[in-house]
Amino acid sequence: MTLELHNVTKRVGANLHIKETSLVLEPGHFNVLLGATGSGKTSLIKLMAGLDPLASGTIKMDGQDVTRLSTQKRNISLVHQFFINYPHMTVYENIASPLKVAGMAKSEIQGRVEEAADILQLRPMLHRRPHELSGGQQQRCALARAIAKESKAVFLDEPLANLDYKLREELRDQLPDLFAGRGAVVVYATSEPEEALLLGGKTALMQDGRVTQFGPTAEIYRNPENVDAASVFSDPPINTARIEKRGDAAHLGDVSWTLSGVAASLADGPYTIAIRPHHVLPLPSDTANVRMPGEVQVTELSGSESSAHFEMGQGSWVSLSPGVHPYQVGETHEFYMDPTACFVFAPDGFRVA
Amino acid sequence: MKTENQKAWFFVLPVLLLVAFNALIPMMTVVNYSVQETFGDNVFFWQGLDWFEQILRSERFHASLGRQFMFTFLILIIEVPLGIAIALSMPRSGFWVPVCLVLMALPMLIPWNVVGAMWNIFALPDIGLLGYFLNHVLGIHYDMTQDPIAAWVTIITMDVWHWTSLVVLLSYAGLVSIPDAYYQAAKIDGASNWSVFRFIQLPKMKTVLTIAILLRFMDSFNIYTEPFVLTGGGPGNSTTLLSIDLVKIALGQFDLGPAAAMSLIYFAITLLVSWLFYTLMTKDDLN
Known part of the structure; x- marks a missing residue:
């Protein structure tokens, strides 16, 4: 499974929010979108997820053109910065919801939900409602939903930004392992250079709706191609x-x-x-x-x-x-x-x- | 040093007086009437619970209560789904939002007796717009002064026209408070429009819908002016709702005792149903 963007743009009114962008994203490692707030990370993720229409360009999943395919049919997952779970459903039902919608057999749903719950240490909370969980557990529930679904592409849009320091570190250490060996393309948006370095994989630097450089994370850090890339990837600022x-x-x-x-x-x-x-x-x-x-x-x-x-x-x-x-x-x-x-x-x- | 006194009670006094004059005293007067018989001149005879027994056994009361429940049931079953449907199809942002909101609020701004008079004229078989159209253009025989079914259709339509907006506005308020992220999450899960409604929109609207239904229940159960102006309770007794019947007994026949007993029973039923409904709807939230 690969996710390819060819000359993708997004227009809002007269403004181009995403300027011509081409990327080939592969499974097996994290694909980090690194950029400041407003640089277009979330916009790009929404384009890839099919939540917003493209102004031009094509998106391919596994070589197939999905540009006009609705979000519902794309088999993807998205984890937000804000912990989005269905508030009136239990944790179990939340994790099971995409599988239920897909019409999966009950026994199989149970197997997948329990597996995902074990990985994310949610077993004891399966029968609670989201508001009875801590912030970290709520986000783990959202992650479990993405894992149980076994989708082809997983988009994580600053998933740790609203967690406190300790939880953030703990979950960040676990994240690469969670998705390892699942064959999904994992896209991870963050505004923290340090996070990109810790997660490894590849990084696409974003600025003003454009990808300024894309490649293995350590390589970009060592060899920025332009002033923007050098300044984005530095904290404190270069x-x-x-x-x-x-x-x-x-x-x-x-x-x-x-x-x-x-x-x-x-x-x-x-x-x-x-x-x-x-x-x-x-x-x-x-x-x-x-x-x-x-x-x-x-x-x-x-x-x-x-x-x-x-x-x-x-x-x-x-x-x-x-x-x-x-x-x-x-x-x-x-x-x-x-x-x-x-x-x-x-x-x-x-x-x- | 702390001085102990009871002066704080003076702050409560104005409210106490207000409540006494607008609720307690009128209410106790009704209770007073309901257990006595009077022939005027402020002469009263103790009657005990006779009036209550008489009302509860009276077929006339059963009939108007039945009509009342029928009316409330019909308007709720129409207004609630219709109101939700309209709220769902209203725009969430842009130029048309205020236009829709004002259009929706308009019927509710019209005084009740005006609404009754408007629909009365509107429905007149030969000169009213609706009556003329149905009888002479579509050829449907329609005369609400003669035909009970036509009278019922008219009062129900009038109430739907007047009050669906309330359900619309409250549902709409619930809908716009749902963050986009939930819709996105549902799309990504592959949910159909029905699942989005069933699992995201409806649960989020539950609180406001409970209030909308409660308000519509109480208002429609106590409705008086509109049907009174529109049909006067007729033809025959076919649209004599509980409140119309009550006024007939109290002011038409001047049977103050039975009317007072009926008022209290009426009040108790409204209170009981509202309490039951509210308790059932909020039961889940408490656990």
Whole structure:
């Protein structure tokens, strides 16, 4: 089973909410849609599910054109950010509902419901109503419905966003196992880069209704093709700056360094660099050796890491380093950047080094 | 230091007075009449429960009560499904929503006696629009002043016209409160339109429908003005509903004792049926 999108667009009034998008999604791993709120993740999922009409393009499931096929006939599942269960039915009836609609025999329904309930640890709650469950259990019930249905495509639209931290981690660890070996195409929408990395598989980066890059998640993280891809896939946000290349040196205001590798062979002129916050450190090292003095504006401490936002030249920068650093807001601190970790983009936004 | 006093009771006093004047005193007056006989001049004779016994045994009372139940049953069986159907077919968003809502609310804004008078003229066999159309264009013999069936059809149609909107508006309120995600979930489950109605829309409408049915039951069970203006209870006694009969006894015959006893029985029946219905409908929610 594969799910293919060919030049798909979605129009609302005069606006294109999804601009020409082509993707081939495969089973066996998670297909993560990663993008900020409003980037078009949910819109794209609704198109794939057949809940909204396409303005143009085709969708194929298993090589068959399903563009005009109604949602009811597509054999898919969707789990929402909000826990959507039928409130007046028990957990058992909720999980069984798509199977009952499909006209499956009672004994088979029971087998499938119990299997799904076991996987999601819902056995003791089968006879409760959704409002008698906790948020995590309600979402597990919605997931169990998707699993019991054994559909060809499963869409998970920020399924963990409304759960508290602990539950989110617990369920996220289980998710890849839940769908492993079921042969379904799993599409997972999230706005958190970290979540995409943890889930693995492939990621499609989304911005302004467009897929900016699609490929194995780790590969995209390591090699963003354009400025947008680099900035979407970074939390805290990636640092970007305009540099001027002259000879084999890069100039950023008063700071300059010697370029190496591919970057050194580029033509002279203006470029944009992007560098992740954990390559800008408060102490020098063999690799982080470009000195950048800046005035500390905001500091944050997140347990094992310290981050500092500082002003240098016209730009605002973020540094993220392991351990606890005693920054003073307002002081001028020296940060050290690793020039080999810089992504270099041409003025049109495409990666050149 | 805490001062203990009973001054807070003064806050309740206005409400107490209001309730006393508009409910307790009239009610107790009726109770007073129901157990006594009077020939005027404020002279009363103790009668015990005789009037109640007389009313409960009276065939006339049984007949009007039967007609009353028939009327209420018929209008509920028509108005509730019709109201739900109209609510389901109304648009959920866009320009037509306020138009539909105003059109729906219009009949309910017309005073009851005007509705009765309107339909009376509307149904006149030779000059009324409806009467003329049925008799002279379609050739159906229709005269509600002569034919009991025609009279019943007319009062039922009038009530449906006047009050279906209430069911529509309440059902509509229930429908628009259902988030889109439920419809999407149902579509994805492969549910038919009927299943969506049966398992999503109907359960979500249950609370408002309970209120709609309760209101329609109480209103129709106590209905007086419209059928009185329309048919005056005729032809014969065929549309003499309970309240019309009650007024005949109380004001026509000036039998205050039996009328008071009948009022209390009437009140008890309305209360009992409403309570039973409400208890049955909300039983599930309590467990």
